[in-house]
Amino acid sequence: MQKQEVIVRARKLGGSLIVSIPKKIAKEKGIVEGEALKIEVRKVRKDWFGAFKGLTSFTKEDELDEHK
Secondary structure (H helix, E strand, O other): OOOOOOOOOOEEEOOEEEOOOOHHHHHHHOOOOOOOOOOOOOOOOOOOOOOOOOOOOOOHHHOOHHHO
16 A cells, blocks of 8 residues: 655644544545554654745844843
């Protein structure tokens, strides 16, 4: 069986966290309710590229006066 990867968000339900399998993938894989599945859990690394877009260099006015 071919491995397929999808990124989903965890949601809280009662005292547990749940994730949903998208309908398209469930249909492609023939997954039905109540079926046992093996799931590999890995956190997705956040991509910070461009997070500080437009941030300029510090100026003399940005310095704290207390540390002089």
